Amino acid sequence: MAMAVRSNLYMLGTRSLDKMEGFGQFCVFVGRTFRLISSIFSDRGLQTLAPQAFMIGVQSVPVLLITGLFVGMVLAVQTVEQFQSIGLEERMGSIVNLAVLRELGPVLASIMLAGRVGGALTAELGTMRVTEQIDALRAMGTDPIRYLVVPRFVSCLLLTPVLTAYSDLMASIGGWYITVQIYGVQSYPYWKYAGQSIEWWDFATGALKSLLFGGAIGLVSCYKGFTCRPGAEGVGRATTEAFVASFMAILVLDFFSSVLMQALYRGIWGFKSAF
Amino acid sequence: MANQNQHEKLEAPAAAADRAVPIFEMRGVYKSFGPLQVLRGVDLAVQAGESLVILGGSGSGKSVTLKILIGLLRPDRGEVYFHGRRIDNLPERELVQIRRRIGFVFQMGALFDSMSVAENVAFPLREHSDYEEEKIQQIVLEKLRSVGLEDTAGKYPTEISGGQRKRVAIARALATDPEVVFLDEPTTGLDPIRADVMNELVIKLRDDLHVTVVAVTHDMTSAFKIAERMVMLYDGQLIIDGTPEQVRRSTDPRVREFVEGRASFEDMEAIRTRR
Numbered sequence: 384m385a386m387a388v389r390s391n392l393y394m395l396g397t398r399s400l401d402k403m404e405g406f407g408q409f410c411v412f413v414g415r416t417f418r419l420i421s422s423i424f425s426d427r428g429l430q431t432l433a434p435q436a437f438m439i440g441v442q443s444v445p446v447l448l449i450t451g452l453f454v455g456m457v458l459a460v461q462t463v464e465q466f467q468s469i470g471l472e473e474r475m476g477s478i479v480n481l482a483v484l485r486e487l488g489p490v491l492a493s494i495m496l497a498g499r500v501g502g503a504l505t506a507e508l509g510t511m512r513v514t515e516q517i518d519a520l521r522a523m524g525t526d527p528i529r530y531l532v533v534p535r536f537v538s539c540l541l542l543t544p545v546l547t548a549y550s551d552l553m554a555s556i557g558g559w560y561i562t563v564q565i566y567g568v569q570s571y572p573y574w575k576y577a578g579q580s581i582e583w584w585d586f587a588t589g590a591l592k593s594l595l596f597g598g599a600i601g602l603v604s605c606y607k608g609f610t611c612r613p614g615a616e617g618v619g620r621a622t623t624e625a626f627v628a629s630f631m632a633i634l635v636l637d638f639f640s641s642v643l644m645q646a647l648y649r650g651i652w653g654f655k656s657a658f
Numbered sequence: 659m660a661n662q663n664q665h666e667k668l669e670a671p672a673a674a675a676d677r678a679v680p681i682f683e684m685r686g687v688y689k690s691f692g693p694l695q696v697l698r699g700v701d702l703a704v705q706a707g708e709s710l711v712i713l714g715g716s717g718s719g720k721s722v723t724l725k726i727l728i729g730l731l732r733p734d735r736g737e738v739y740f741h742g743r744r745i746d747n748l749p750e751r752e753l754v755q756i757r758r759r760i761g762f763v764f765q766m767g768a769l770f771d772s773m774s775v776a777e778n779v780a781f782p783l784r785e786h787s788d789y790e791e792e793k794i795q796q797i798v799l800e801k802l803r804s805v806g807l808e809d810t811a812g813k814y815p816t817e818i819s820g821g822q823r824k825r826v827a828i829a830r831a832l833a834t835d836p837e838v839v840f841l842d843e844p845t846t847g848l849d850p851i852r853a854d855v856m857n858e859l860v861i862k863l864r865d866d867l868h869v870t871v872v873a874v875t876h877d878m879t880s881a882f883k884i885a886e887r888m889v890m891l892y893d894g895q896l897i898i899d900g901t902p903e904q905v906r907r908s909t910d911p912r913v914r915e916f917v918e919g920r921a922s923f924e925d926m927e928a929i930r931t932r933r
Binding site: 427510511514515516518519521522523524525526 | 725728730750751754755756757758760762764765766768769770771781782784785786830
């Protein structure tokens with residue numbers, strides 16, 4: 384019995400130490416990426432940035448538009464009848480747009496990006512690792528973090544807020560469609576109350592969150608690719624781990640950024656009702 | 659018969675006296691991966707202009723030796739020198755300057771999948787030189803011509819054969835006119851004819867371009883053809899260091915088995931008694 388307990392404790396301790404060591408290595412990786420970020424402003428840096436921006440940004444637009452549309456429609460479907468029962472269906476514009484701008488838009492758009500873009504980045508860099516292409520870069524005197532990670536990180540960081548904005552717009556239109564076209568609520572009040580309740584702070588909250596989420600997706604996906612184990616199984620496992628880790632990072636960052644932005648708002652302007 | 663615990667050093671005394679500072683030198687290098695000790699106190703010097711072949715069975719540490727010499731791996735113990743300057747304790751950004759003076763050809767070529775053959779060969783020039791694009795294209799064509807592949811310039815690595823990929827990798831390694839070229843298993847996976855083409859290329863590097871060549875292989879035909887000096891790794895140590903003729907005439911049974919391609923008595927017994 385004592386042996387079994389000791390053995391389990393040992394295993395728990397070893398795994399905890401491994402996780403901490405892994406987190407430490409990730410922090411070193413993040414530090415090196417930030418230290419080399421200014422390299423993106425050189426001619427060579429911009430040449431490496433452009434194709435990444437296209438793959439991460441332009442090619443993600445259709446799926447983010449569809450994501451936003453359905454987020455808005457589902458939100459409206461779930462809430463409009465409840466608001467109709469208390470005679471506040473004209474306020475649907477406030478509810479849909481506030482929820483999308485502050486929370487659902489950044490989170491769901493980023494989760495979609497974590498799956499689409501994050502998985503692709505991890506698989507690409509993981510394959511490069513197992514075929515020694517990353518070692519080839521180092522052997523030629525090129526820093527693989529500068530060449531591979533920085534353009535991908537900067538693209539994720541800067542383009543996630545832009546993509547989230549597209550997604551939010553489609554969510555607003557989707558919410559309008561369900562509320563007005565399907566449930567017969569007047570169109571004018573939908574947009575009027577949306578305009579009255581939304582402030583620039585809501586845009587800032589959404590933009591800050593999507594910036595943080597984009598950065599997390601870029602760093603986590605690239606790190607998992609760089610550190611994947613050999614073989615097809617290693618690349619596959621790294622891709623799955625990257626998505627899960629990105630998803631967890633999004634949830635944690637969402638919570639803390641929400642708390643921070645709410646506390647800042649309350650500190651500056653006090654509490655404001657959405658109704 | 660040579661004492662099996664002694665490194666059989668067979669250099670002519672006159673040649674030893676004339677040695678300048680070696681280009682690369684390993685002193686007392688140890689390297690382990692987990693519980694597996696790959697190198698156990700290896701001393702190796704690479705002289706300028708020579709063609710050195712490192713022999714050894716699969717998993718004997720040949721590729722690890724190459725990677726330690728250029729700093730892709732750090733030794734657990736021991737020292738590595740480049741032109742008399744210690745490099746094993748240098749940070750990565752300082753190793754970059756050294757790696758720009760060497761070429762490394764990986765076992766499977768490690769060409770960048772997203773770039774064409776010409777772009778692969780141009781890569782080190784674009785990264786590390788101030789040449790105009792026209793000059794770069796000129797050099798690329800010259801290097802591809804030197805390996806007989808000028809017609810593949812516009813193709814991608816997935817569109818050419820394994821042997822062609824290795825030759826493109828050699829062209830890329832030569833792009834910056836390095837002092838030393840390292841080749842990791844240059845003939846592995848090639849048919850006998852393509853393997854001999856590779857051998858001729860290596861001889862051309864040595865004789866026409868006067869590049870120092872360090873190749874690791876377990877292909878004895880290739881080894882005897884390209885080597886001016888041979889060393890052999892066995893159980894983490896160098897067990898012989900001499901000319902090809904001296905290696906061929908060695909009485910060490912471990913060397914004999916390898917040179918003659920003969921399974922050991924223990925291996926044969928294991929196969930015969932297995933049901």
